[in-house]
Amino acid sequence: MPSTTGAVAISAENVVKRFTLRKTRELKEAVVWLLTRRRGVTTESFLASNDVSFEVREGETLALLGFNGSGKSTMLKMISGVLTPDSGRIRTKGRLAGLIEVGAGFHHDLTGRENVYLNGAILGMSEKEIDEKFDSIIDFAEIGEFIDTEVKFYSSGMYLRLAFAVAVHTDPDIFLIDEILAVGDEPFQKKCIARIKEFADQGKTLIVVSHDLDLVSRICDRGIVLQRGVKTFDGEINEAVAWLRAQA
Amino acid sequence: MSNAVLTDFDPNGQGRGLFGVFRHRYLLQLLVRKELKVRYRRSVLGLLWSYVKPAVQFAVYFVAIGMFLGLNKSMDNFAVYLFSGIIVMNFFTEAVRNATRSIIDNAALIKKIYLPRELFPVASVYVSAVHFLPQVVVLCVAVPFFGWRWDPMGVLMVLIGFVLLLVLSIGLGLLFGALNVIFRDAENFVDLINMVITWSAPVLYTAILVRDTLGETAFTIYQANPLVVIVELFHRGFWVPTVSHGVDLAGRPLEMWLSITAATCIAVFIVGQLVFTRVSKRFAQEL
Numbered sequence: 260m261p262s263t264t265g266a267v268a269i270s271a272e273n274v275v276k277r278f279t280l281r282k283t284r285e286l287k288e289a290v291v292w293l294l295t296r297r298r299g300v301t302t303e304s305f306l307a308s309n310d311v312s313f314e315v316r317e318g319e320t321l322a323l324l325g326f327n328g329s330g331k332s333t334m335l336k337m338i339s340g341v342l343t344p345d346s347g348r349i350r351t352k353g354r355l356a357g358l359i360e361v362g363a364g365f366h367h368d369l370t371g372r373e374n375v376y377l378n379g380a381i382l383g384m385s386e387k388e389i390d391e392k393f394d395s396i397i398d399f400a401e402i403g404e405f406i407d408t409e410v411k412f413y414s415s416g417m418y419l420r421l422a423f424a425v426a427v428h429t430d431p432d433i434f435l436i437d438e439i440l441a442v443g444d445e446p447f448q449k450k451c452i453a454r455i456k457e458f459a460d461q462g463k464t465l466i467v468v469s470h471d472l473d474l475v476s477r478i479c480d481r482g483i484v485l486q487r488g489v490k491t492f493d494g495e496i497n498e499a500v501a502w503l504r505a506q507a
Numbered sequence: 508m509s510n511a512v513l514t515d516f517d518p519n520g521q522g523r524g525l526f527g528v529f530r531h532r533y534l535l536q537l538l539v540r541k542e543l544k545v546r547y548r549r550s551v552l553g554l555l556w557s558y559v560k561p562a563v564q565f566a567v568y569f570v571a572i573g574m575f576l577g578l579n580k581s582m583d584n585f586a587v588y589l590f591s592g593i594i595v596m597n598f599f600t601e602a603v604r605n606a607t608r609s610i611i612d613n614a615a616l617i618k619k620i621y622l623p624r625e626l627f628p629v630a631s632v633y634v635s636a637v638h639f640l641p642q643v644v645v646l647c648v649a650v651p652f653f654g655w656r657w658d659p660m661g662v663l664m665v666l667i668g669f670v671l672l673l674v675l676s677i678g679l680g681l682l683f684g685a686l687n688v689i690f691r692d693a694e695n696f697v698d699l700i701n702m703v704i705t706w707s708a709p710v711l712y713t714a715i716l717v718r719d720t721l722g723e724t725a726f727t728i729y730q731a732n733p734l735v736v737i738v739e740l741f742h743r744g745f746w747v748p749t750v751s752h753g754v755d756l757a758g759r760p761l762e763m764w765l766s767i768t769a770a771t772c773i774a775v776f777i778v779g780q781l782v783f784t785r786v787s788k789r790f791a792q793e794l
Contacts, residue, residue: 341617341618341619357620357621363616363620369545373541377537377538377541381616381622382620385533386533
């Protein structure tokens with residue numbers, strides 16, 4: 260059940276985010292636009308977040324649910340700070356780490372070891388922290404002797420395992436997880452899910468975005484359903500999943 | 508919901524400008540190391556290229572300008588004059604060009620993970636400094652053979668010049684790095700500036716020529732270019748102590764231009780940071 264006791268870890272207040280799809284930036288078009296003043300010709304926009312408010316308390320495990328284009332990934336990116344709301348505000352307390360597309364900071368010309376350090380630092384770890392956790396990261400990734408090989412020679416599975424291993428070894432207060440549970444082969448997936456559940460048990464705040472409704476209902480306690488940028492349901496996870504399924 | 512006490516909350520996605528970079532200096536180091544490693548991957552000479560390129564450039568200019576156009580004869584120690592200017596221009600053009608590209612080049616990361624985005628232009632400038640310092644060492648080793656005598660004022664001028672160069676490069680790097688996200692024209696614009704700027708500072712000629720050819724007013728405008736003064740500061744430190752006669756450096760007191768240049772560099776930096784902060788809110792969606 261949603262915990263109502265802990266302190267607030269994330270607060271979203273009346274968050275609005277509009278995306279403008281600018282079709283062109285050529286001089287020719289710009290001149291036409293300036294002359295005709297018809298803004299609609301060159302731009303088109305949609306609301307990815309329409310006045311969404313919620314609070315997440317420390318230790319809560321929240322799933323953001325919705326169909327494609329509902330704005331859930333946008334919301335996650337706004338929480339992480341990658342995107343900025345147009346109006347309203349989002350505040351977070353404590354260290355935040357995102358498992359938003361693992362391996363985003365990997366460089367294929369660097370070795371596994373170098374990538375571990377680079378990505379650890381990108382995810383907010385200090386040099387000392389990475390030193391301490393290095394062996395554990397290698398173990399988790401099951402990389403072994405390939406650690407000093409450039410990652411471009413890795414199989415895609417090895418690459419993802421290493422990236423994920425680094426990410427789960429950061430020690431944030433808030434974990435943002437976007438569609439990464441479909442990583443690697445099944446044994447590794449199970450290991451990852453077990454790890455994420457461990458985080459939940461340790462009282463870390465988790466926000467998960469996934470289309471795998473069965474999986475999120477095993478991990479999370481609370482669900483928020485977004486539809487075309489509007490929050491349409493906020494409550495217990497099984498009810499949220501049922502509510503979303505009824506919309507399909 | 509109870510009214511939670513919202514203290515010590517982080518302002519989400521709101522950078523603290525360069526202070527954020529300072530807090531992430533370990534990451535900055537790693538980014539610089541990555542950049543250097545990636546740039547010289549599969550390269551036999553590796554970092555040695557940062558000596559080879561200016562050496563060749565120096566040789567070409569020395570032959571063309573020094574020997575063919577006769578500057579070598581008309582001025583003492585033209586080689587020192589030339590090289591101390593070249594390294595400044597190389598640092599500037601490389602730093603600004605790479606900083607301009609830095610946000611686009613790191614798009615994959617910027618779109619997915621929040622970091623102080625200033626890290627990337629600053630890392631580019633840092634990389635240029637890594638290329639620049641060995642060249643300064645070469646110059647320091649060489650100048651005593653040209654009769655350079657210990658001159659604390661000259662050394663101070665070089666240090667001030669370098670600080671101003673850093674401030675200017677980071678400022679322009681932030682400005683164009685941000686603008687390049689919205690208008691890819693920025694890259695071409697910077698290339699254009701870089702081409703012009705090589706000739707706009709007294710690297711391949713003496714500043715006095717500008718006054719003699721274009722007159723006092725044009726000379727004043729000319730000296731408003733911070734790079735002119737920064738190059739002259741390097742001349743003051745490396746070249747002036749090697750020539751026996753007292754040199755009327757740019758025809759004007761350097762101190763006066765120094766304060767104007769410092770003000771210009773700081774202004775450019777502030778504008779760069781302000782524009783960067785403003786535009787960086789849109790990086791993730793524009794990239």
